Amino acid sequence: MSDSVSPTQGNESLAPSGVKKTPDHSVPRPTLFSQFRGPFVYNETDEERKKREEEERKKKEDEEKRSNFDKVREKAEREEAARKQAEEERDALRKEKQEREEAERKAAEEKLEEEKQFQTLAEQREAEAKEKAEEAEREKARADAAEDKLKKIEELQEEELAKLLEEIPEEKRPPLDETDSVEKRLKQVRYVQSLLDSGPKPPVGGGGGNGGDDETTDDDRKKELLEAQKKRPLTDEENWELIGLSDE
Incomplete structure (x- = not known):
């Protein structure tokens, strides 16, 4: 635009018409x-x-x-x-669930294993108790059989003892202790009976051409037993033998 254009009414320039207008750069011009x-x-x-x-x-x-x-x-x-x-x-919940299920499974397995062990132990103890009971029954049966056998043997020994005592003269009967077993008493009586069954002894100083060797047989045996008694305890047979020799 040139300055020749007439300004509109009310917007006249204050500068004289002959003066050229210079732009004022100090004040920024607003953009319309x-x-x-x-x-x-x-x-x-x-x-x-x-x-x-x-x-x-x-x-x-x-x-x-x-x-x-x-x-x-x-x-x-x-x-x-x-x-x-x-x-x-989701993963945390799955992991938690898996760990919980695993712990429950292990606990169930341990409980089942304990129950199996208890059951096995109970069965073993029951079997042992049954075996012991059966063994006790067998022992009792053997003991009862042995007791019955012993009673029968004692009965037979009592019968034999009574029979032998009847055959032995009263003055020759050995002194028996009733507290001793029948076996011991029977042994004593049998020994006395064996002495009596050996036959009569020859008379002391009896004649004949035997040189007198038989006269000292019983005395020698008696002396032998007495000497042995000083060195050691005599057996039952030796005691009864000594008693028999002393009574003669």
Whole structure:
């Protein structure tokens, strides 16, 4: 524009008309914007306007796209974070459940093993008790059989003892202790009976051509027994023999 253009009414320049106006760079000139078209452009052609509007439209679309993309990205990131958190919680719950089930399984196996051990031990003890009871029954049966056998033997020995005592003269009968066993008493009586069955002894100083060798046989035996008694205890047979020799 040139200064020849007449100013509008009310906007007259205060400078004289002959003075050329110089721009004042100290004060920034505000950019004028249109309400719908953005910055005011002087002498803008239709092509430039369309180009500007197209650029503005694309710019606005790009901004909208970026805004939508950011929203989608942020949403995807939130969903991904939520998904990861849910997966972590799920994995933690699965691990906790697995550990709990494993602990319960081990506890059940240990309990079952203990029950099996107790059952096995109970069965072993029952079998041992049964075996001991059966062994005790067998021992009792053997003891009863031995007792019955011993009683029969003692009965037979008592009968034999009574019979032998009847055959021995009263003055020749050995002194028997009733507290002794029947076997010991029978042994004593049998020995006395054997002495009596050996036949009568020849008379002391009896004649004949025997040189007198038989006269000292019983005395020699008696002396032999007495000498042996000084050195050691005599056996039952030797005691009864000595008693028999002393009574003669």
